[in-house]
Amino acid sequence: MSEKPVGLKMEKLLFVFIMFVVVTGLALSRNTEYDSSLVSEHQSLMGQKRDMQDQIVQLTDRLKEVEKMKKHYPEVNFLSYKDRKRILNSNRLFLSRSIPSSRLITYHPSLQVTGGAGFVGSHLVDALMIQGHEVTVADNFFTGRKRNVEHWLGHENFELLNHDIVNPLYLEVDQIYHLASPASPPNYMYNPIKTIKTNTIGTINMLGLAKRVKARFLMASTSEIYGDPEVHPQQEDYWGNVNPIGPRACYDEAKRVAETMCYAYGKQDRVEIRVARIFNTFGPRMHMNDGRVVSNFILQALQNEPITVYGDGEQTRSFQYVTDLVDGLMNLMNSNCTLPVNIGNPDEHTINDFAQIIKRLVGGESEIVHKPAVEDDPHRRRPDITRAKQLISWEPKVPMMFGINKTIEYFHQEINRKKHSERNIWLPEYTLKSYDKL
Numbered sequence: 001m002s003e004k005p006v007g008l009k010m011e012k013l014l015f016v017f018i019m020f021v022v023v024t025g026l027a028l029s030r031n032t033e034y035d036s037s038l039v040s041e042h043q044s045l046m047g048q049k050r051d052m053q054d055q056i057v058q059l060t061d062r063l064k065e066v067e068k069m070k071k072h073y074p075e076v077n078f079l080s081y082k083d084r085k086r087i088l089n090s091n092r093l094f095l096s097r098s099i100p101s102s103r104l105i106t107y108h109p110s111l112q113v114t115g116g117a118g119f120v121g122s123h124l125v126d127a128l129m130i131q132g133h134e135v136t137v138a139d140n141f142f143t144g145r146k147r148n149v150e151h152w153l154g155h156e157n158f159e160l161l162n163h164d165i166v167n168p169l170y171l172e173v174d175q176i177y178h179l180a181s182p183a184s185p186p187n188y189m190y191n192p193i194k195t196i197k198t199n200t201i202g203t204i205n206m207l208g209l210a211k212r213v214k215a216r217f218l219m220a221s222t223s224e225i226y227g228d229p230e231v232h233p234q235q236e237d238y239w240g241n242v243n244p245i246g247p248r249a250c251y252d253e254a255k256r257v258a259e260t261m262c263y264a265y266g267k268q269d270r271v272e273i274r275v276a277r278i279f280n281t282f283g284p285r286m287h288m289n290d291g292r293v294v295s296n297f298i299l300q301a302l303q304n305e306p307i308t309v310y311g312d313g314e315q316t317r318s319f320q321y322v323t324d325l326v327d328g329l330m331n332l333m334n335s336n337c338t339l340p341v342n343i344g345n346p347d348e349h350t351i352n353d354f355a356q357i358i359k360r361l362v363g364g365e366s367e368i369v370h371k372p373a374v375e376d377d378p379h380r381r382r383p384d385i386t387r388a389k390q391l392i393s394w395e396p397k398v399p400m401m402f403g404i405n406k407t408i409e410y411f412h413q414e415i416n417r418k419k420h421s422e423r424n425i426w427l428p429e430y431t432l433k434s435y436d437k438l
């Protein structure tokens with residue numbers, strides 16, 4: 001075998017060496033590229049991580065804020081299954097229908113408040129909720145406001161139905177507090193035919209519901225059924241002096257016929273009825289400018305406007321604070337009394353007295369001015385509450401000055417709010433402690 005020349009070997013070795021250098025160089029440069037892409041990828045991931053950490057911090061802060069905003073309900077009792085009363089909603093209708101009605105009546109007495117988003121109704125709802133009942137409000141928000149019951153929205157025992165009672169309502173119910181009706185003269189005179197329909201067709205609908213489900217029915221009647229009374233103070237067996245075609249007739253006469261309907265259903269269909277003849281009531285959550293004496297005077301005084309007294313101001317009224325009325329309504333509902341019962345404060349004052357009291361309590365510059373008397377304005381109003389004392393163990397307890405100061409506080413907040421979000425939510429004055437006897 002001929003040996004290869006040394007030069008050739010060297011060339012080969014050189015070639016191999018060069019190839020080694022080239023390949024290694026290429027490999028190294030690839031690794032460097034690979035490393036630098038890893039580094040930039042790492043950096044971008046770290047950037048993303050930082051962003052996400054920032055977002056988590058922001059979300060945690062937001063969550064803490066939301067936690068702070070979490071709805072806190074007034075403290076309520078939680079009654080046992082047997083004792084709890086319910087104002088029913090459509091889910092319950094489904095549930096209840098599967099339970100024999102005899103069991104329902106024995107174990108699940110339930111309540112409904114028509115007009116529960118209004119002034120009186122919302123205070124009644126507070127008291128019923130705090131006692132631990134399940135409450136469904138049916139209201140068309142004509143004069144009522146959601147914010148009157150806003151503190152209960154979402155609570156497991158509370159349901160709010162946007163419902164006009166001129167249309168039938170099909171629910172299971174054990175007790176109905178029937179308050180739906182505008183109550184102040186400008187409101188009930190605004191659409192007199194609707195006022196008549198609400199108090200007649202609406203009352204028939206609610207009585208029909210009471211009949212169907214064997215519910216106890218409380219009708220919020222009014223001292224207006226006495227009209228401009230010739231008897232003083234007014235006892236329940238006084239039949240009244242009402243002008244059937246005057247401007248107040250749409251309310252007065254409709255309430256009178258509503259009472260008639262209650263007793264007809266009581267007699268003919270054995271509906272358990274309760275009739276409360278409510279006298280003038282005042283307190284927080286009254287409507288601004290609803291034309292009633294107390295709200296008018298307080299608002300005028302707070303705004304340093306003249307306090308307007310219609311007529312000579314010697315006509316009398318007796319005003320009760322709203323929590324007294326609520327206690328009276330609940331006492332009546334839970335009593336055996338089927339006769340009409342006056343619920344009012346017999347502490348009688350002239351309108352001139354009221355104007356002076358409110359001017360003094362609010363302070364300010366307002367003058368008291370007189371304007372012509374309003375048509376059919378009753379001259380004297382004072383309830384005889386003997387029946388309420390004897391048959392439902394009720395009489396008013398809240399001193400007038402206390403009530404007026406609370407109402408001034410409410411209207412003060414109401415006129416000083418600058419935007420809607422500062423809306424004046426008046427929390428219940430009842431506490432669980434008020435009812436610890438239950």
Ligand SMILES: NC(=O)c1ccc[n+]([C@@H]2O[C@H](COP(=O)([O-])OP(=O)(O)OC[C@H]3O[C@@H](n4cnc5c(N)ncnc54)[C@H](O)[C@@H]3O)[C@@H](O)[C@H]2O)c1
Pocket residue numbers: 114115116117118119120121138139140141142143144145163164165166178179180181182183184187198202220221222223277278279280281282
């Ligand atoms: N406040 C008083 O001084 C007084 C005096 C006597 C009688 N009342 C009676 O007490 C009840 C409540 O009075 P208030 O002062 O709370 O009045 P309000 O106007 O504040 O409340 C009445 C409620 O009924 C609702 N309503 C009206 N028409 C309705 C309809 N067709 N369907 C469903 N809801 C309807 C309104 O939206 C409102 O929420 C009324 O029946 C009234 O006649 C009140």
